[in-house]
Amino acid sequence: MxxxxxKARWIAQLKSAGIDEAALDLRHIxxxxxxxxxxxxxxxxxxxxxPLSHILGDKPFWTLDLKVTPDVLTPRADTETLxxxxxxxxxxxxxxxxIADFGTGSGAILLALLSEWPNATGLGIDISESALAIAxxxxxxxxxxxxxxxxxxxxxEGISDNSLDLxxxxxxxxxxxxxxxxxxxxxxxxxxxxxDGGANGLDIYRILLPELFRxxxxxxxxxxxxxxxxxxxxxxxxxxxxxxxxxxARDLGGQxxxxxxxxx
Ligand code: GLN
Numbered sequence: 001m002x003x004x005x006x007k008a009r010w011i012a013q014l015k016s017a018g019i020d021e022a023a024l025d026l027r028h029i030x031x032x033x034x035x036x037x038x039x040x041x042x043x044x045x046x047x048x049x050x051p052l053s054h055i056l057g058d059k060p061f062w063t064l065d066l067k068v069t070p071d072v073l074t075p076r077a078d079t080e081t082l083x084x085x086x087x088x089x090x091x092x093x094x095x096x097x098x099i100a101d102f103g104t105g106s107g108a109i110l111l112a113l114l115s116e117w118p119n120a121t122g123l124g125i126d127i128s129e130s131a132l133a134i135a136x137x138x139x140x141x142x143x144x145x146x147x148x149x150x151x152x153x154x155x156x157e158g159i160s161d162n163s164l165d166l167x168x169x170x171x172x173x174x175x176x177x178x179x180x181x182x183x184x185x186x187x188x189x190x191x192x193x194x195x196d197g198g199a200n201g202l203d204i205y206r207i208l209l210p211e212l213f214r215x216x217x218x219x220x221x222x223x224x225x226x227x228x229x230x231x232x233x234x235x236x237x238x239x240x241x242x243x244x245x246x247x248x249a250r251d252l253g254g255q256x257x258x259x260x261x262x263x264x
Contacts, residue, residue: 006036010043017047025052032056049184062112064142071130073194075108078225078251079170083112085223085249085258086166094119095165100215101125102155102169102208105194107135107148109168114144125153128193155204156211167212170225175201201227205234209241216263223260231256 007026014022025046032055033039045055053059053074059066061075062083068074090097097120101110104124114122124135132150139145153159156167174195179187186195197203205224212222222243226234231248238246243261251257 010039013043013047017049019046019049028052028056049188051185051189054189059106061106061108063115064108064111064138066106066108066111066138067134067141068106069130069134070189071128071191072106072134073170073190075106078253078255078257079108080112081249081251081257082109082168082170082223082225083116085247085260086113086168086221087116089221089223089260090117090166093117096120097165098163099123099166099168100156100159100164102167102212103127103171103194104135104150105131105170107138107150109170110135110148111138111142111144113166113168114147115142121147122149123159124148124150125155125159126150127152127154128191131191131194155208156215159211159215161214162217164216165220167216167220167222168224169208169212169222171197171204171208173197173201173204173225173227173230175199197227201230202233202237205230205237209234209237209243213241213243213263218263220263221260222263223258225257226259228255228257231259234259 010026011022029042033042042055053068059068059074099113099120099122101124104110104126107124110122110124114120126132136150139148172195174197176196179196235246238259238261244264245262247260248256249258
């Protein structure tokens with residue numbers, strides 16, 4: 001039994017480091033730590049603004065439990081909007097869909113989709129070998145490795161034309177200058193390569209959207225996560241790439257978060 005005074009001290013330590021959700025973070029730490037010494041160590045790490053996901057080593061996403069390290073972007077709740085969008089637009093739950101996730105990171109999006117569609121198979125692509133190692137572990141951990149393949153690659157380079165039913169991505173979309181203004185958890189601890197979208201945050205979409213169009217079958221769909229202020233620009237890029245039925249979905253906070261479209 002941990003006494004209240006000690007708990008209050010840990011919460012105060014976290015609060016004075018600028019952590020708003022101090023009590024909640026402490027609750028997670030208490031569940032993970034074996035003893036008081038371990039709690040002390042974890043609280044000190046958290047007070048230095050290391051992300052809770054790195055300290056705990058995992059993060060829930062959708063219905064999955066995912067391993068997380070500094071090599072991958074920690075899956076965000078907002079990204080579940082992307083999973084929901086795909087589920088709404090593709091209602092044939094049992095279809096043998098062929099999916100690819102470009103810049104898969106922890107594998108979060110791909111694995112969530114595969115967990116919902118029992119006959120779908122998927123490919124997770126990432127330029128980072130160390131990210132792919134985590135994604136593979138996550139496939140095994142969530143019993144999806146028989147339907148998930150992973151390969152290194154630069155976006156859709158080397159992927160055949162007209163080969164996919166669904167192409168998804170949460171590419172880096174933060175404007176480089178904005179990146180410097182984000183919380184230290186993101187700015188100092190998360191992989192830049194997963195966040196930095198160039199001068200206005202749109203660099204990757206310019207390459208990626210025409211590539212998604214190319215690799216999709218006719219009638220195939222794409223869905224990409226976007227920054228809250230990028231909807232107009234990315235819908236225009238999707239149209240320019242040839243997509244039809246372009247739609248915008250909002251996250252739980254009401255912000256524009258996902259652009260989707262159909263290859264006619
Ligand atoms: N939503 C993430 C953040 O705010 C950014 C993810 C991305 O660039 N794809 O930190």
